[in-house]
Amino acid sequence: MSQPCASTSLTPSLTPTVREILSWYPSDTPGVKANIARLLMTGRLAGTGKLVILPVDQGFEHGPDRSFAPNAPGYDPAYHADLAVEAGCNAYAAPLGQLEAAADRHPGVLPLILKLNNSDSLGGPKQPWPAITGSVNDALRLGCAAVGFTIYPGSDHRNEQYGEIRAISEEAKAKGVAVVMWSYPRGGGLTKEGETAVDVVAYAAHIACQLGAHVVKVKPPTAHVAIDANKKVYDKHPAKFDTLADRIRHVVRASFGGRRIVVFSGGEAKDTASVIEEVRGIHAGGGNGSIVGRNSFQRKREDGVALLRAIMDVYAGK
Ligand code: FBP
Numbered sequence: 001m002s003q004p005c006a007s008t009s010l011t012p013s014l015t016p017t018v019r020e021i022l023s024w025y026p027s028d029t030p031g032v033k034a035n036i037a038r039l040l041m042t043g044r045l046a047g048t049g050k051l052v053i054l055p056v057d058q059g060f061e062h063g064p065d066r067s068f069a070p071n072a073p074g075y076d077p078a079y080h081a082d083l084a085v086e087a088g089c090n091a092y093a094a095p096l097g098q099l100e101a102a103a104d105r106h107p108g109v110l111p112l113i114l115k116l117n118n119s120d121s122l123g124g125p126k127q128p129w130p131a132i133t134g135s136v137n138d139a140l141r142l143g144c145a146a147v148g149f150t151i152y153p154g155s156d157h158r159n160e161q162y163g164e165i166r167a168i169s170e171e172a173k174a175k176g177v178a179v180v181m182w183s184y185p186r187g188g189g190l191t192k193e194g195e196t197a198v199d200v201v202a203y204a205a206h207i208a209c210q211l212g213a214h215v216v217k218v219k220p221p222t223a224h225v226a227i228d229a230n231k232k233v234y235d236k237h238p239a240k241f242d243t244l245a246d247r248i249r250h251v252v253r254a255s256f257g258g259r260r261i262v263v264f265s266g267g268e269a270k271d272t273a274s275v276i277e278e279v280r281g282i283h284a285g286g287g288n289g290s291i292v293g294r295n296s297f298q299r300k301r302e303d304g305v306a307l308l309r310a311i312m313d314v315y316a317g318k
Contacts (some may be wrong), residue, residue, distance in 0.1 A: 015047035024259040025214060029050055031176020035145040036214055036261075038111045039178065043312075044088030050213075051090040051289035051314035052308060053113070053264055055148075056080045058293055060095050060118045060133075065248075070298040077101035080297060085110050087296070087308035090289070093148050093180070103142040111145040114138055118150075127187040129157035132164060136171045146178035151211070153204045154195075155187035162211060171242045181213035182265075184215035190226070195219075197226035198247045199234075202254035205262060206234065215261045216293055220278055221247040243279070244278065248285025251316045258286065266292035268297075270309055289315055 014022075018040045020032050043049060045089055056077075057065040068074040069255035077094070081102040084092040093113035094102075103112060116134035119125065139147045149168060151161045169179045183204040185195050194200055208216040223241045225231050240246045248264070255262045264282050266275065275295050282290060290311055298305040 012041060013218045014041065014045060017049040018047055019286050021049055021261065024256075028173065028214070029176055032097070032173055032178055035111075035176065035178040038145045039091050039215070040111075042111050042284070043090045044309065045090060045289070045312050045315055048316060049257055049288065050312075051261070052087075052312050052315065053091045053093055053263065053289070053291040054080060054087070054089045054114070054296060054308070055093040055113075055265075055291050055293045056098060056297060057093065057095050057115045057118060058120050059098065060120060062121055067294070071300060073301065074297045078105055079301075081105040081110060083297060083301065083304055084088075084309075086301075088312060089308060091145065093291070098139055099142050099144070103144045107143060112139075112142060113146040113148045114142060114144045115148040115150075119162070125187075127156040128152045129160060132168075134174055136168060137175060139172070139177055140175060144177065146215070147172050148179045148180040148182060150182040150184060151208065152184055152186045152209050153206075154185045154190040154200075157187075159298065159303075162207075165211055173212070173295060176212045179210065179214040180217060181208040181210060183208040183213075183218045184219065189317075190233040193222070193224050194226035196222050197224040198222065198241050198250055199225050199230040201247075202251045203227075205251050205260075206254045206256075209260050210254045212262065215263060215288075216255055217263050217265060218251060219267065220244060220282065221251055223247065224238075243284075244281030247282035247285045248282050252286045261288045263287065263291050266290060266295045269294045272310070275307060279311050283314050284318075 072081045077098045085106050088240040091111040095115045118133045119130040149165045185200045185204045198221040201218050205216050205218045252258050
């Protein structure tokens with residue numbers, strides 16, 4: 001079979017790494033693959049197979065003041081689109097209103113991900129079930145490369161969420177749009193410690209894969225093991241969870257043996273050294289990247305840009 005020829009245009013050719021990642025999705029259409037390629041071929045990490053994505057749904061999820069008071073320019077949705085471009089992010093993810101307010105800021109330059117389910121924290125639900133707040137057609141209208149969806153494995157309402165994403169994912173794939181899943185164990189009988197336990201995070205990542213996610217997003221796992229049945233498995237088949245890199249490797253393996261793009265969230269704002277140390281662990285364990293919100297947009301603009309670039313440098317092996 002003939003090989004695709006190298007591009008002679010200014011647009012960079014797909015790298016072998018990106019071609020290999022695309023081969024992990026054999027059932028997908030050229031449209032979906034083109035959009036996964038857009039995510040992988042944009043920004044300072046273009047072509048490396050690594051991603052740093054800016055997610056800004058915290059205004060909806062946590063409220064505007066908890067999210068933006070630490071760096072007030074962030075109340076303006078345009079700020080985040082500009083931040084993502086200046087830092088050289090692969091993509092920018094946000095809910096409908098936030099994207100509508102800034103989608104035309106960098107058309108064709110910054111891939112967008114429409115986060116199309118969201119919850120607020122006013123009700124403080126113990127068993128989260130986000131509302132559907134956007135559609136695949138909204139994503140197409142706004143020129144998005146992907147839709148984003150949060151599932152809460154563990155929640156009493158998880159099965160409804162799995163049904164919702166089944167339908168959304170079917171429509172997105174039929175229309176050539178990639179699917180990114182935030183998979184956050186929460187609710188049911190899970191303790192706070194259990195939400196980030198290594199066996200639970202691995203399970204959550206696997207569920208997202210089974211639901212058809214192209215990109216899986218989970219929190220960095222701790223060394224805690226929450227499920228008794230898993231403790232017995234690890235007694236028989238020893239697993240190494242000592243370092244963050246060990247645990248990331250475990251989560252990546254649970255994600256179809258490493259044949260899915262897996263990125264890890266940044267969490268609450270912390271000092272630069274802690275962020276970079278965590279990113280080093282993710283990189284060493286074979287994670288595909290980070291999705292870093294509060295740690296970037298809650299810093300002053302130049303500090304947020306500098307931190308995002310320092311994170312990218314780790315993924316670039318610098
Ligand atoms: P952060 O880097 O700010 O943690 O963003 C990642 C993210 O997944 C956001 O998309 C989302 O709003 C937030 O974390 C949810 O955090 P939590 O589950 O702690 O409320």
